[in-house]
Amino acid sequence: MPTVMDRQVVIERGEGAYVYTQDGQRLFDGSAALWYANVGHGRAEIAEVAAEQMRKLETYHTFGRYVNDQAQALSERLRELAPMADAKVILNAGGSDAVDVACKLARRYWQVEGAPAKKIILSRESAYHGLHAYGTSVGGLDFNREGYGTESLIPETARVSRDDIEAVEAEILRIGPENIAAFISEPIMGTGGVHPPAPGYLEGLQRLAAEHDFLLIADEVITGFGRTGQMFASQRYNLSPDIVTMAKGITSGYAPLGGILVAPRVWEPFFTRGAESPVYRHGTTYSGHATSCAVAMKNLDILEAEHLVQRAKELETVLAEATTVLEGHALVKDIRVGGFLAGIELDPAISGEALADTLIERGFIFRPLPGNNLQMSPPFVTTDSEVHTAVKAIKDALDTAA
Incomplete structure (x- = not known):
């Protein structure tokens, strides 16, 4: 300081x-500020949408039975854009929020599926996943994890090779696949130095996730909404993630917003068992904030129209x-x-x-x-x-x- x-x-x-x-x-x-100013600064049409929405309804929470119309409309639109079919959406306030909710959901999923030992979240050396408790813990930049009393705030995490898929597989076998809940990876590493994936690396992650039965989380907080020439980098690299994190480019920075896209494999247990369906307890006050969602809709309009x-x-x-x-x-x-x-x-x-x-x-x-x-x-x-x-x-x- x-x-x-x-x-x-x-x-x-x-x-x-x-x-x-x-x-x-x-x-x-x-640098588009912190990677987010995709449509550029000072767009009056986005400001006008925000003002109009605030005059109508600044926001209303999305807990329990309640949902506001803007959160609902944006979620439907995101389902159409998602790199997986039939996705469900959890909205929150930014990228670090998205990483937390994704990692918590991965652990809860395995509890529900009767594999409570599957708790460890793997991530790559040099990776950056925000600075909430989970993001700090799974981050591969050591200096961000230092100074909190232990190496990780959440101990059930491990870092693996950034580029060597054979070394990744060896570490998975050492840890034991029965203990691994998920692997979180940026398709293109951003804050760690801008590293596109080594040939075969992402394909290898997809294969290992299938072979050893853990979830694949694509952290697209930076790459989502066009930065790689596709709406999501998962589409560029033919990935089939179980969860995608998103933020930044969803509003181009005009309002705080983030969230995750969830594939059917992960959301089905929470929706399809009637009264016996397990509960995933998570939510924040500004999840699905109506004004932020209206801004996101206009931002997506601009991405498409231009x-x-x-x-x-x-x-x-x-x-x-x-x-x-x-x-x-x-x-x-x-x-x-x-x-x-x-x-x-x-x-x-x-x-x-x-x-x-x-x-x-x-x-x-x-x-x-x-x-x-x-x-x-x-x-x-x-x-x-x-x-x-x-x-x-x-x-x-x-x-x-x-």
Whole structure:
């Protein structure tokens, strides 16, 4: 905290792919804030929908018999977009909420199915799954788990190899499949440095889940709603997850909202046994918040009307081409592009934090990530020339540093 309090950047407004500071500086939003500003900043049509909904009904809770019409409408729409057939939806307030509800549901499912020993949630080294208790515990970034008295707030978790599926299988056999409830994985690792999946890795996870009978949770908080050129990255990689977490791009940041999509295998025991159906006890005050859901509906309208998911697919090609100018640079170790997002891994001779600070001075926001990486994931409304200009700014800053 002492390292940032005297140098905070106060953002006052936004427009398209740019934000403006309190001092009037215009900054290209090269990270779409925290990965979420997919449709761009300052869209009056979304603000108007929010105001209209608030005048009608700000929200009403979704406990017991109650549901508001916006939560109901959004859930039906999400079922149509989901990467699994006949999904059910649990809505909440964000990505960390979604991870908590997904992991709790995975454990409860196995209790209901008569396999109470299946409690462990596996995750990948370098993974990030938010910072609630479950997300902190399953995260693969060690520094986020430190300082709470034990390695994990929730002990029934384990980390496995990020890229080596054979090592993953060996660890599953060591732990014992009879003890494993689920595996949670980002299709493309985001905060851990932007790592697209190694060839065969996700297919291997799908195979292992089937062979050893544990659930597969796709954490699509970052990749959902178009970032990889498909509505969900699970569709891009032909995954069949049991649970999908979502947030960020569902509203493009215009209101807090998250949730999970649940495949029939997992939801059926809670719905199909009549009075004997078991109960899954979970809920938060703002689950299915009516105004947030109305905002999400308008955000999805924009994604569809402006063909922004297809645009993100096109921008992936632009980004891959633009970043070739960084190849072979003395201060660049690796460049990874997967969808309209990239991780630029830097040589230890320069820190990502220092480079990001330099780029802010030059009018560009890029976020430093663990592993000395720089995140590039602009809004979908970014132009081809803006992508090239942003990458050139990175190259110029690196040239100066070199």
